[in-house]
Amino acid sequence: MNTRSHTTVAPxxxxxxRWNLGVWLAVIxxxxxxxxxxxxxxxxxxxxxxxxxGLFACAFNLLLGxxxxxxxxxxxxxGSAAYVTAYLCKELxxxxxxxxxxxxxxxxxxxxxxxxxxxRRQGIYFAMVTLALAQFVYFVALQAPFTGGEDGIQNVPRGxxxxxxxxxxxxxxxxxxxxxxxxxxxxVHRIVNSHFGEVLMAIRENEPRAISxxxxxxxxxxxxxxxxxxxxxxxxxxxxLLFQIASLADVHWHASGEVILMTLLGGMGTLLGPLVGAAMxxxxxxxxxxxxxxxxxxxxxxxMICVTAFRRGVIGEIYAWLQRGKxxx
Amino acid sequence: xxxxxxMSPQALIAQLLIGLINGSFYAxxxxxxxxxxxxxxxINFAHGAMYMLGAFFAWLALTQVxxxxxxxxxxxxxxxxxxxxxxxxxLLGMALxxxxxxxxxxxxxxxxLLFTFGLSLFLEGIxxxxxxxxGQSYPVPEALSGAVRFEALGVVLPKYRVWVVFASLLVCLxxxxxxxxxxxxxxxxxxxxxxxxxxxxxxxxxLMITLTxxxxxxxxxxxxxxxxxxxxxxxxxxxxxxxxxxxxxxIGGMGSIGGAxxxxxxxxxxxxxxxxxxxxxxxxxxxxxxxIVLMIRPSGLFGKTA
Numbered sequence: 001m002n003t004r005s006h007t008t009v010a011p012x013x014x015x016x017x018r019w020n021l022g023v024w025l026a027v028i029x030x031x032x033x034x035x036x037x038x039x040x041x042x043x044x045x046x047x048x049x050x051x052x053x054g055l056f057a058c059a060f061n062l063l064l065g066x067x068x069x070x071x072x073x074x075x076x077x078x079g080s081a082a083y084v085t086a087y088l089c090k091e092l093x094x095x096x097x098x099x100x101x102x103x104x105x106x107x108x109x110x111x112x113x114x115x116x117x118x119x120r121r122q123g124i125y126f127a128m129v130t131l132a133l134a135q136f137v138y139f140v141a142l143q144a145p146f147t148g149g150e151d152g153i154q155n156v157p158r159g160x161x162x163x164x165x166x167x168x169x170x171x172x173x174x175x176x177x178x179x180x181x182x183x184x185x186x187x188v189h190r191i192v193n194s195h196f197g198e199v200l201m202a203i204r205e206n207e208p209r210a211i212s213x214x215x216x217x218x219x220x221x222x223x224x225x226x227x228x229x230x231x232x233x234x235x236x237x238x239x240x241l242l243f244q245i246a247s248l249a250d251v252h253w254h255a256s257g258e259v260i261l262m263t264l265l266g267g268m269g270t271l272l273g274p275l276v277g278a279a280m281x282x283x284x285x286x287x288x289x290x291x292x293x294x295x296x297x298x299x300x301x302x303x304m305i306c307v308t309a310f311r312r313g314v315i316g317e318i319y320a321w322l323q324r325g326k327x328x329x
Numbered sequence: 330x331x332x333x334x335x336m337s338p339q340a341l342i343a344q345l346l347i348g349l350i351n352g353s354f355y356a357x358x359x360x361x362x363x364x365x366x367x368x369x370x371x372i373n374f375a376h377g378a379m380y381m382l383g384a385f386f387a388w389l390a391l392t393q394v395x396x397x398x399x400x401x402x403x404x405x406x407x408x409x410x411x412x413x414x415x416x417x418x419x420l421l422g423m424a425l426x427x428x429x430x431x432x433x434x435x436x437x438x439x440x441x442l443l444f445t446f447g448l449s450l451f452l453e454g455i456x457x458x459x460x461x462x463x464g465q466s467y468p469v470p471e472a473l474s475g476a477v478r479f480e481a482l483g484v485v486l487p488k489y490r491v492w493v494v495f496a497s498l499l500v501c502l503x504x505x506x507x508x509x510x511x512x513x514x515x516x517x518x519x520x521x522x523x524x525x526x527x528x529x530x531x532x533x534x535x536l537m538i539t540l541t542x543x544x545x546x547x548x549x550x551x552x553x554x555x556x557x558x559x560x561x562x563x564x565x566x567x568x569x570x571x572x573x574x575x576x577x578x579x580i581g582g583m584g585s586i587g588g589a590x591x592x593x594x595x596x597x598x599x600x601x602x603x604x605x606x607x608x609x610x611x612x613x614x615x616x617x618x619x620x621i622v623l624m625i626r627p628s629g630l631f632g633k634t635a
Binding site for chain 1: 429432433436437438439440442443444447448449450451452454455457458504535568572573575576577578581582605609613614615616617619620623624629
């Protein structure tokens with residue numbers, strides 16, 4: 001990935017205006033999101049699903065958009081956290097809070113293991129290594145005694161948050177997911193805009209130069225990998241509570257491919273892009289739920305169109321368009 | 330290990346043969362991946378889909394083509410399909426290279442991987458929609474059905490499986506010879522090292538790239554036809570295989586043609602043996618080996634650069 005700077009739309013310090021716009025859009029979106037359970041036009045479960053996958057895509061984007069590392073195995077973290085949360089809450093009677101924490105912890109440890117192996121190779125090999133290691137996790141999930149094989153872990157109780165808030169009520173669940181989602185996106189925002197984030201982007205742009213400047217590139221890469229895996233795990237645990245199921249689909253390479261598509265479609269390297277992409281892919285899936293394998297065909301087509309003609313993604317194109325307008329005036 | 334020692338030689342060799350068959354598929358596919366990556370700088374995720382297409386074309390040619398053209402008696406035999414199906418795959422691949430893949434060469438390598446990933450989802454989805462996710466069986470051709478007895482070893486083995494190993498080894502060796510020992514291969518190696526200089530010498534590099542992609546997916550299609558009678562012909566047969574082949578490529582490194590062949594075969598045999606010792610873990614053996622190799626020798630066994 002070295003020396004190729006044109007691959008991503010990087011938010012650098014010169015683009016503060018862009019961020020201001022992003023903040024305003026975020027505030028409007030937040031107000032709208034708070035109102036969701038009080039109306040009937042939008043289905044709350046749909047929005048909750050979008051937020052779970054939005055957080056997943058945001059975590060993935062931290063790695064690809066800002067770190068320049070393409071992980072082809074992020075479903076491993078999403079899925080294993082979902083399994084751990086589901087198992088603890090169903091079989092051992094954990095509360096949802098502890099379940100979420102344990103899921104995050106699992107994906108953080110798994111991220112440290114897979115990350116420390118994968119960062120030994122760069123670029124295209126990094127993608128292949130993460131894909132292969134995620135397939136390893138998939139086979140473990142398929143054969144381990146506690147994952148329920150093909151059925152997965154079903155009927156996971158949502159339980160009482162902090163012992164008092166009953167999450168089986170969809171409104172309570174909605175606000176929990178909204179809070180966690182916002183916290184997750186805020187964490188990503190802070191990471192990207194910190195000194196660490198600057199170093200990360202420096203490595204993305206030119207790894208040999210970052211090394212020669214004295215940065216410990218491997219440590220930065222490993223840290224961002226673990227952070228991304230942890231947040232992806234948080235999204236997976238939330239999804240397990242929301243749909244009350246953890247299944248093989250969560251760890252399958254299809255899920256890894258889908259999170260790439262969300263990020264690419266929305267615009268990698270932007271804060272809002274992955275969220276927009278997640279909303280688009282989830283919407284696409286809900287429209288395509290009745291057409292069988294055609295949904296795979298269409299997802300594949302969208303992938304190919306995105307890569308050949310639409311690499312900046314929706315949000316990236318909007319930013320580029322706004323900047324062209326500014327240059328003209 | 331006890332299972333290995335107490336096994337009869339017959340069962341052991343039969344198991345080794347299965348490992349060797351998998352290994353020869355790994356070898357052919359990783360060979361194609363390496364050739365394509367060398368010249369195109371694209372990791373062809375669709376290689377698995379091309380392998381699936383090879384098997385499916387052979388199956389369609391045997392069972393469906395007759396009804397399509399109105400006379401159900403006509404069908405294309407295994408031997409003809411062994412040539413025609415990979416050719417069809419190669420033509421399709423070359424058309425894709427000319428129209429779409431070509432636009433991606435100047436971009437980061439990752440876009441090539443993502444594009445071919447989308448392509449394999451597309452192909453997989455279409456065949457699932459048309460023929461279902463369940464496998465179709467392809468009969469073993471008449472001349473190769475039955476078993477063959479090896480007196481020296483005192484074992485009886487299915488004739489077709491021995492043929493698969495023989496045919497794939499032959500194709501691997503021919504490819505190795507063509508690349509390392511012929512003038513055309515010299516062009517290919519030159520193009521891998523420095524395409525611009527080769528172009529300055531008057532070689533039509535874009536055409537060479539198209540033909541190379543065609544040849545790479547031809548190999549995948551050929552492996553698919555060989556695999557059709559051994560495994561079920563199903564839309565998903567390719568992608569599950571290609572992920573393992575990626576691990577093989579990471580272990581072997583893509584620098585050397587001979588290295589790709591040796592690594593593929595060796596890993597197939599190791600996987601076959603692990604099936605005897607601990608069957609549940611055989612699916613993850615290669616991934617485990619990959620992790621260990623990355624820790625000890627990050628550039629891969631035959632890799633030139635990190």
